[in-house]
Amino acid sequence: MSPRSATSAAAASRTPPVRIESRADGSIDLGSIEVIRVLDEQGEVVNSDLEPNLPESELLRIYRGMVRSRRLDLRMLAMQRQGEMGTFAPGLGQEATQIGQVYPMTSRDWYAPSYRSIGAQVWRGWSMDQLLLLWAGYFEGFGIPEGVNDLPFSIVIGAHVPVATGVAMGIRNRKDDSVVVTNFGDGASSQGIVAESFNFAAVYKAPIIFIVESNGWAISTPIERQCGNPVLAARGVGFGLPAVRVDGNDVLGMIAACSCAIDHARRGAGPYLVEAVTYRMSLHTTADDPKVYRKEEEVKAWEGKCPIRRFENYLKARDLLDDEAIARLGEEIEQEVLAARETFRQRAIARPKEIFDFVYEQLPADLQGQKAEYMERLKRKGVEERGTG
Amino acid sequence: MSPRSATSAAAASRTPPVRIESRADGSIDLGSIEVIRVLDEQGEVVNSDLEPNLPESELLRIYRGMVRSRRLDLRMLAMQRQGEMGTFAPGLGQEATQIGQVYPMTSRDWYAPSYRSIGAQVWRGWSMDQLLLLWAGYFEGFGIPEGVNDLPFSIVIGAHVPVATGVAMGIRNRKDDSVVVTNFGDGASSQGIVAESFNFAAVYKAPIIFIVESNGWAISTPIERQCGNPVLAARGVGFGLPAVRVDGNDVLGMIAACSCAIDHARRGAGPYLVEAVTYRMSLHTTADDPKVYRKEEEVKAWEGKCPIRRFENYLKARDLLDDEAIARLGEEIEQEVLAARETFRQRAIARPKEIFDFVYEQLPADLQGQKAEYMERLKRKGVEERGTG
Amino acid sequence: MPQLTMVEALNLALGESMAADDRVCVMGEDVGVNGGVFRVTKGLLDRFGPERVIDTPLAENAIIGTAVGMAVYGLRPVAEIQFSGFTMQAFDQIEQNMARYRNRTRHRYPISMVMRAPYGGGIRAVEHHSESREAYWAHTPGLKVVIPSGPRNARALLAAAIADPDPVIFYEPKAVYRAFREEVSEEPEVMEIGKAHVVRPGGDLTLIGYGAMMRPVLEAADDLVQEHGVDVEVIDLLSIKPMDTIALVESVSKTGRCVIVHEGPRTCGVAAEIIARLNEQAFEYLLAPIRRVTGFDIHFPFFQVEKHYLPDSDSIVAAVKETMTWT
Amino acid sequence: MPQLTMVEALNLALGESMAADDRVCVMGEDVGVNGGVFRVTKGLLDRFGPERVIDTPLAENAIIGTAVGMAVYGLRPVAEIQFSGFTMQAFDQIEQNMARYRNRTRHRYPISMVMRAPYGGGIRAVEHHSESREAYWAHTPGLKVVIPSGPRNARALLAAAIADPDPVIFYEPKAVYRAFREEVSEEPEVMEIGKAHVVRPGGDLTLIGYGAMMRPVLEAADDLVQEHGVDVEVIDLLSIKPMDTIALVESVSKTGRCVIVHEGPRTCGVAAEIIARLNEQAFEYLLAPIRRVTGFDIHFPFFQVEKHYLPDSDSIVAAVKETMTWT
Numbered sequence A, B: 001m002s003p004r005s006a007t008s009a010a011a012a013s014r015t016p017p018v019r020i021e022s023r024a025d026g027s028i029d030l031g032s033i034e035v036i037r038v039l040d041e042q043g044e045v046v047n048s049d050l051e052p053n054l055p056e057s058e059l060l061r062i063y064r065g066m067v068r069s070r071r072l073d074l075r076m077l078a079m080q081r082q083g084e085m086g087t088f089a090p091g092l093g094q095e096a097t098q099i100g101q102v103y104p105m106t107s108r109d110w111y112a113p114s115y116r117s118i119g120a121q122v123w124r125g126w127s128m129d130q131l132l133l134l135w136a137g138y139f140e141g142f143g144i145p146e147g148v149n150d151l152p153f154s155i156v157i158g159a160h161v162p163v164a165t166g167v168a169m170g171i172r173n174r175k176d177d178s179v180v181v182t183n184f185g186d187g188a189s190s191q192g193i194v195a196e197s198f199n200f201a202a203v204y205k206a207p208i209i210f211i212v213e214s215n216g217w218a219i220s221t222p223i224e225r226q227c228g229n230p231v232l233a234a235r236g237v238g239f240g241l242p243a244v245r246v247d248g249n250d251v252l253g254m255i256a257a258c259s260c261a262i263d264h265a266r267r268g269a270g271p272y273l274v275e276a277v278t279y280r281m282s283l284h285t286t287a288d289d290p291k292v293y294r295k296e297e298e299v300k301a302w303e304g305k306c307p308i309r310r311f312e313n314y315l316k317a318r319d320l321l322d323d324e325a326i327a328r329l330g331e332e333i334e335q336e337v338l339a340a341r342e343t344f345r346q347r348a349i350a351r352p353k354e355i356f357d358f359v360y361e362q363l364p365a366d367l368q369g370q371k372a373e374y375m376e377r378l379k380r381k382g383v384e385e386r387g388t389g
Numbered sequence C, D: 001m002p003q004l005t006m007v008e009a010l011n012l013a014l015g016e017s018m019a020a021d022d023r024v025c026v027m028g029e030d031v032g033v034n035g036g037v038f039r040v041t042k043g044l045l046d047r048f049g050p051e052r053v054i055d056t057p058l059a060e061n062a063i064i065g066t067a068v069g070m071a072v073y074g075l076r077p078v079a080e081i082q083f084s085g086f087t088m089q090a091f092d093q094i095e096q097n098m099a100r101y102r103n104r105t106r107h108r109y110p111i112s113m114v115m116r117a118p119y120g121g122g123i124r125a126v127e128h129h130s131e132s133r134e135a136y137w138a139h140t141p142g143l144k145v146v147i148p149s150g151p152r153n154a155r156a157l158l159a160a161a162i163a164d165p166d167p168v169i170f171y172e173p174k175a176v177y178r179a180f181r182e183e184v185s186e187e188p189e190v191m192e193i194g195k196a197h198v199v200r201p202g203g204d205l206t207l208i209g210y211g212a213m214m215r216p217v218l219e220a221a222d223d224l225v226q227e228h229g230v231d232v233e234v235i236d237l238l239s240i241k242p243m244d245t246i247a248l249v250e251s252v253s254k255t256g257r258c259v260i261v262h263e264g265p266r267t268c269g270v271a272a273e274i275i276a277r278l279n280e281q282a283f284e285y286l287l288a289p290i291r292r293v294t295g296f297d298i299h300f301p302f303f304q305v306e307k308h309y310l311p312d313s314d315s316i317v318a319a320v321k322e323t324m325t326w327t
């Protein structure tokens, strides 16, 4: 009974229930979702038809991208623990998903990442020192590098997805041949704006690839409590989007799926939904303690599916890599990361005087008074042109 | 090329496109959507398995509900044209959908209608004169009648759907055995909040039946330009909702589908999505001119599918009705409607002094000054206690 | 010079802007085939085609979000929200992307777009169709907010809004849509955003309004001048944000008295902001408290009584007379 | 009496209200197993079970919309929005249902619910995590808006908000969450919503603040009294809507001077409303323009410079000193 004083109770449902399921006079087949991987968890090729036909140098470039992503991540975590970095969201364990989605893009394509796509952003041309600036709370970090056709990620879950869709609508209107790739999490799939974007993209046949990185968790909420149907690719059919489900820890599977989706969009056939099944190995963010809500065994089980190890095994089997090369490469990349940290430290200068300078093209008259008031404040405090923050 | 100064063009996509579709190493079957009707367009039973086993008196009650809906609609249109009624949305042609969805409900169940559900509201216990008050702009019209367990409809497309879902979550939490039925249009299906509600309902197994009245149009936007996939029942699978597609102009089909869905929800199995395929025969609202955007032929074609005529044929074939009875019943109901108009006219008294009285349980101190100011205004204008508006 | 209604004048501005700049496109619910539920976009689809006049699905948040994306891509979308009541649906994308994108990307992606919406009461409409919530946008950093009051300034300000490098909320007083005609120049005309207009000079009291309220404001002014001997100066704000503080301060420094009129709720409304600024910058000239004749902090009432709720010339006159009693 | 942080005090109030009334339930992202990202709901799931402590999917608009439905059904939901920046997502359901349902149904379905959210800057957070947009809600008819400033009033006001028959927006200053401890009574304690608190009586100037700003306000007050000989009266607003206009008018009628402090943007902010009311009701007592020390009309800056953006005691002292120069 409703705690609200209930209205008069009535007889039970008047008609005896009929089981529709078995007696329909017609039906619409919804088809199926293909589930793909190229490499299994040991790195063995299980689907050579899908194996991308890439030169060896490219395979190694992909490997380096994944390792760079991981090393940067671990370094940032260390820096955060030492107070040199703000809260950020480690991409640990999602390196294949990340690199696999940007690898097939051209530089003219548009990338709209989420906050957990640091490795992919580096691949797209963001310098590591700039990304460090960004996550350390320096406004300069947010400037999009020259020549990089990316959108800023959005801290607001799902809010970048319609913007990415709008870019794709613009592309479609102008008959430009580029495409948009955007990613978001399983949690983001619950946001209405993501559904609205699916529908807009489908209606306008906008060239956009939606990549949902289903990493098992949205902070403390597991996918089963997040979604009525945890197969997120299944959302596609309702909105009229072709969809595929990929092993997100298999970089070759990701490349195969995303290449296909990008090609589909580029030839004008419209949007595509790629569900990448992966796992968030680390903290949600550095402000989070996953021990409160998830079991160590679950994390352990996923360690065995490590995307980097898997790809290493593949490259070893193809004689492109051995343990010594792995160690050497790792060291090289570590040095890159340390050099970036050095540059970051030199660039880490707060600019308190800038805060009014990017809001409008020209500061309106009635904001000039506020700026003057603020400048007075800085002056009283003795804050210099490039204050230390 | 983007009108924004483009970044450096690059080589075409690096990997040759692979066709995933044909080479997957696994797949998830999405099942199918049952499509049902009991009566065909001539009123012949085409699926006797689904035919609800109802006493004759009930069949006639259903018929009267549909006729009442239509007569009220037509009368309101006439009143609107004569300036006696505000803008409203005729339900013409959707009588089977409306009555079919409320028929299987008990009075303890909760109904959350849309603005186009006037006939269903009458069925649920709203007096016609009150609904006339409502649409004529008198605030009293919005009060929910005693003993009626309904939510107010929402003028904001889709905005009532999460509220209905919340009621169902409450029911679920309290292990109450009532259910919620809510309806909305094909246009509403584009609103993110509707998708969010689907997901909430599925996650909590909330006892709610979502009825999407797919009537071909959302003002001037046809379903094909509204939705990437015009089969709205297909949304169900992605969100984890069982779904069915019904001929919305077949009242017995609607009753069969909704009874089944309600039973499903009532026994704790969770929400259900019912897509009722119907057609908006009249104007979108009285402020609309459909000639601007749709062809007469399309409307003509749907006239042949009239839900009332179809059901009449069925009742005639069962010897429950003949032409004379149809005429007599029509006349009886017309008189009811005219009597309601009379009552409405007597009740149509604007109460300008009330406007502060329902905002909070008690008017906060700082609003009392505003109310006093407003009362002064009324006094200056000579507006009496029950002003004529 | 043709005599146009505001609807026709807005339609003219859209057509001119689209003809002059092929980046300008129009989008929203029913703006194409139907020409908009108020016919503001009538004929544009035929002239400019479906790539530039885009009928969208029914989802305001995505309309604004995708418009932001189109602006990022380099187009200049003019997105219509069918009634301002439904901008609530788009609050997310307005506040979190439209208003912030330039700042977030340090000028890399300025958002040159307009969100148009009819606002305000007085047309006997159902719930959610009579709101005036421009103060939400005035409070939101990164936006500009413009509200015309007649056909001529509507045309010139919409042209300016479309050409503006920053995102503009453009609220159209639907009570004025077809209320009267005005001469509108055959040459394209543009007015600067951010400037108030002294509609009638006067020395005794400053009467400030905007949008649909300019009609009762001017009616009251006539009455005050002719019947009560109060020489009011009437200011049409036109731009809510940026606000032409200088013009307001100048006027009130002269008159020492002020009454402000708007339809929206009172608390934290535009009148409150004007009072705050006049208090800050014209304090020493104030001879009387500044009065607000505004909507109340309640829901817009159902239409049978809306005429009592809305500020009318009678209430404005009463407030002015009260203000004049202070010595 | 235990010494609690604000987080602990809020947790206490939630537990007490839930224990006293089985209609009260808590819902939101990560409020259950995780106990909330700030741990305000810690332990409640274990005590009250998943039917009353509901972890929701990631969709703010549906959180508020379904909470409204639960209130319609007769429950008393306390919905958490993880950060106030994400209330933009829920604007639709807040404005269109939560705030209107009672009126729309003529008291049939009052919405007795609370929307809690941490708000404000000062915790070195990323974009969208430092906003103070309480003025949006103050401008929205049908809502109440409450902002505590310390553990003790947080506990008592949250209890009052949960018991209130109307929908309450409850903004928690996250910079205060763990900033200090305060004695909190072991007996349940409830404070009346709508009352301001005179924290320090004084005769020279009225200093008004709320939420996290009470700390710099009190710091400034100490400084002013001790170093500058200004006997300030300090008022903690506590309830933004309804606003305790009487208390403010009384104080300023006595002191003749006033400075108002808040973090949110200035234009159409809460300070503007206070100034408007004081202008209306205490005009003849004003000796100086009322000053605003508030957030600016720009986006909250990235965290390396937030300390300069936020009002601090230094800026407050400067504004007070300026105000004192008027004679």
Ligand SMILES: Cc1ncc(C[n+]2csc(CCOP(=O)(O)OP(=O)(O)O)c2C)c(N)n1
Residues within 6 Å of the ligand: A089, A116, A155, A156, A157, A184, A185, A186, A187, A188, A189, A215, A217, A218, A219, A280, A284, D029, D058, D060, D082, D086, D089
């Ligand atoms: C609109 C909004 N609501 C809540 C948050 C707080 N929040 C940040 S990340 C997160 C979980 C996101 O989960 P998911 O989408 O699965 O992405 P993941 O973090 O797993 O990559 C939440 C709730 C937010 N940033 N934005």
Ligand SMILES: Cc1ncc(C[n+]2csc(CCOP(=O)(O)OP(=O)(O)O)c2C)c(N)n1
Residues within 6 Å of the ligand: B089, B116, B155, B156, B157, B184, B185, B186, B187, B188, B189, B215, B217, B218, B219, B280, B284, C029, C058, C060, C082, C086, C089
């Ligand atoms: C959020 C919102 N946006 C726009 C409107 C204006 N509007 C009223 S009805 C309507 C079309 C609705 O179409 P549909 O959902 O298919 O329902 P139908 O009218 O066909 O029954 C629109 C756009 C509205 N009321 N609410």
Ligand SMILES: [Mg+2]
Residues within 6 Å of the ligand: A185, A186, A187, A213, A214, A215, A216, A217, A218, A219, A280
């Ligand atoms: Mg996730």
Ligand SMILES: [Mg+2]
Residues within 6 Å of the ligand: B185, B186, B187, B213, B214, B215, B216, B217, B218, B219
């Ligand atoms: Mg429809």
